Amino acid sequence: MFKVRVFVSYKESVLNPQAEVIEGAIHRLGYQTISNVKMGKYFDFDVEAISEEEAVEVASKVSDQLLANINMESYHIELMEAK
Structure with missing residues (x-):
């Protein structure tokens, strides 16, 4: 089992x-x-x-489908630790 952190932020081209x-x-x-x-x-x-x-692959799929609006936001994934 892995602890994952996904950071989501607006793309540079999007006004925040x-x-x-x-x-x-x-x-x-x-x-x-x-x-x-x-x-x-x-x-x-x-x-x-x-x-x-x-x-990372699973976290990326979840991020694309749910956590980030890929039209306006970008994300990066960090593995924090393995259990």
């Missing part, structure tokens, strides 16, 4: 108004050196698989 609002608030707090704020979400789950490759 929530991140823009956060960046504006950061600047109003006086942190002018911070820019290009991005935000996203992540999912943690366990995958029963016999290899790391199989675990």
Whole structure:
């Protein structure tokens, strides 16, 4: 069994108004050196698989079908640990 984390975020070409609002608030707090704020979400789950490759393949299929809107979002997968 493998612990998997999938990070999902907007593609570079997609406007993220929530991140823009956060960046504006950061600047109003006086942190002018911070820019290009991005935000996203992540999912943690366990995958029963016999290899790391199989675990990543399953996580990728789930991400394509459910976790990420592939038209607007991209994702990357990290294996956190094997049980």
